[in-house]
Amino acid sequence: TAVFPRNTPSPADIWQMDHDHVLHPWANFGPFEEKGALVIARGEGCHLWDAEGRRYFDAIGGMWCTNIGQGRKEMADAIAAQVERLAFSNTFVDTTNEPSAMLAAKLAELAPGDLNRVHFTTGGSTAVDTAYRMVQYCQHCMGRPEKTQIIARNMSYHGSTYISQSVGKRPGDRVEQFRYKLDGIHHISAPNPYRAPEGMDEAAFCDWLVAEFEAKIAEIGPDRVGGFFAEPIQASGGVIVPPEGYLRRMREVCDRHDILFVADEVVTAFGRIGHWFASESEFGIVPDIITCAKGLTSGYIPLGALIFSDRIWEAMAADGGRWFTSGFTYSGHPVACAAGLKNIEIMEREDILGNAARVGALFEARMKRLEALPMVGQVRGRKLMICVENVADKETRALLPEDLDVGTRIADAAEAMGLMVRPMGHLNVMSPPLTLTAGDVEFVGDTLERAIRQVADDLTRAGIRLS
Numbered sequence: 001t002a003v004f005p006r007n008t009p010s011p012a013d014i015w016q017m018d019h020d021h022v023l024h025p026w027a028n029f030g031p032f033e034e035k036g037a038l039v040i041a042r043g044e045g046c047h048l049w050d051a052e053g054r055r056y057f058d059a060i061g062g063m064w065c066t067n068i069g070q071g072r073k074e075m076a077d078a079i080a081a082q083v084e085r086l087a088f089s090n091t092f093v094d095t096t097n098e099p100s101a102m103l104a105a106k107l108a109e110l111a112p113g114d115l116n117r118v119h120f121t122t123g124g125s126t127a128v129d130t131a132y133r134m135v136q137y138c139q140h141c142m143g144r145p146e147k148t149q150i151i152a153r154n155m156s157y158h159g160s161t162y163i164s165q166s167v168g169k170r171p172g173d174r175v176e177q178f179r180y181k182l183d184g185i186h187h188i189s190a191p192n193p194y195r196a197p198e199g200m201d202e203a204a205f206c207d208w209l210v211a212e213f214e215a216k217i218a219e220i221g222p223d224r225v226g227g228f229f230a231e232p233i234q235a236s237g238g239v240i241v242p243p244e245g246y247l248r249r250m251r252e253v254c255d256r257h258d259i260l261f262v263a264d265e266v267v268t269a270f271g272r273i274g275h276w277f278a279s280e281s282e283f284g285i286v287p288d289i290i291t292c293a294k295g296l297t298s299g300y301i302p303l304g305a306l307i308f309s310d311r312i313w314e315a316m317a318a319d320g321g322r323w324f325t326s327g328f329t330y331s332g333h334p335v336a337c338a339a340g341l342k343n344i345e346i347m348e349r350e351d352i353l354g355n356a357a358r359v360g361a362l363f364e365a366r367m368k369r370l371e372a373l374p375m376v377g378q379v380r381g382r383k384l385m386i387c388v389e390n391v392a393d394k395e396t397r398a399l400l401p402e403d404l405d406v407g408t409r410i411a412d413a414a415e416a417m418g419l420m421v422r423p424m425g426h427l428n429v430m431s432p433p434l435t436l437t438a439g440d441v442e443f444v445g446d447t448l449e450r451a452i453r454q455v456a457d458d459l460t461r462a463g464i465r466l467s
């Protein structure tokens with residue numbers, strides 16, 4: 001066990017304390033025991049420095065979240081000023097605070113359609129968890145108490161509370177001992193054209209997916225299905241961009257059956273693909289509820305929110321005398337909301353969404369060129385949300401054996417070259433800060449290319465066949 005250091009801890013002390021005391025999210029116990037974690041000491045713009053002073057370009061963007069880049073004094077000042085003025089006051093029932101009211105009004109202005117109502121949470125998982133309950137509650141208030149069932153998709157990730165993890169479904173997360181909630185939550189196919197059934201083009205695949213949704217609703221009973229949960233682009237499932245028209249058609253099916261559409265925009269909101277919200281601006285739909293977090297404060301302070309329609313509010317409020325028994329000590333936290341307001345102000349003033357759209361288009365095009373490399377089956381995504389899928393055989397799209405852990409090999413090789421990309425099984429995922437430059441795009445592209453070539457050469461030398 002580490003001895004608690006009396007003076008300033010050395011990098012090795014920090015590593016040891018972390019190793020001996022911290023359970024990291026998703027850490028595989030075996031490799032962690034040996035390797036521990038890299039200690040990150042400083043962040044500025046798109047870059048991170050480890051405790052030994054090595055510099056990295058952070059193409060992970062924290063965790064899809066450092067949208068305006070790190071180390072902004074203006075953010076530090078806004079946060080400090082709010083701490084001095086009012087560090088905390090609750091927003092339960094009959095008190096509020098200025099940052100929370102102002103941020104809610106700003107979100108209503110930026111959100112599509114009549115999504116003018118906001119319920120603050122502590123992050124993305126708690127927003128999805130609350131959306132699940134809001135769907136049930138709202139359907140009840142709308143006179144449809146039987147509509148308690150939820151449909152979501154395979155390869156989705158909606159968070160890590162009991163309900164949000166049950167709504168999501170990535171095979172690697174499903175540790176049976178966790179006993180997910182299985183009753184009342186149903187899953188349909190991920191809209192991944194790269195893994196569409198043999199011989200189906202994108203349009204036919206879209207028809208197939210919509211038919212599958214309709215069939216699932218018929219199977220459960222249309223008067224029992226209350227909500228459909230979907231990330232506009234499935235993020236942690238492997239940056240899955242659905243076929244053209246898919247979300248619009250799923251929305252139409254929802255409308256036909258009075259199913260509430262919950263767009264989980266925890267990743268896609270606040271500029272990741274060049275818009276405040278992707279649902280309407282990129283995909284032409286107005287959801288009933290949007291969940292968001294991450295880019296809402298660019299990760300400076302934890303905060304999440306559900307933004308929901310006037311229609312839902314009116315249904316819940318109709319008879320008076322009801323209350324929405326959900327919320328958190330930190331709902332509407334004044335410091336978190338002040339960070340959110342300053343973050344949005346910076347995005348507007350610096351036209352960060354414009355940069356995400358312009359430089360994001362370069363990023364998308366540069367990454368697409370990686371498809372010429374050995375082992376790269378597909379590069380997919382939009383703007384600053386990109387995934388490289390590594391395969392053993394580009395023709396058949398067969399995967400490499402799981403225990404080769406190709407995503408981690410590539411991420412490790414890139415890290416040694418000063419670039420951080422996220423490994424997820426056989427995938428490597430990128431979501432850099434939205435402030436990156438055209439020069440950064442070249443650095444990320446060239447470095448990742450070198451890392452992939454190096455790993456492909458190593459595997460070939462070790463006798464693994466790549467074709």
Ligand code: PLP
Nearest residue numbers: 123124125157158159235266293
């Ligand atoms: N929803 C989506 C789409 C996410 O990608 C995530 C996190 O990555 C979450 C919800 C959970 O958010 P949080 O980790 O802030 O609880």
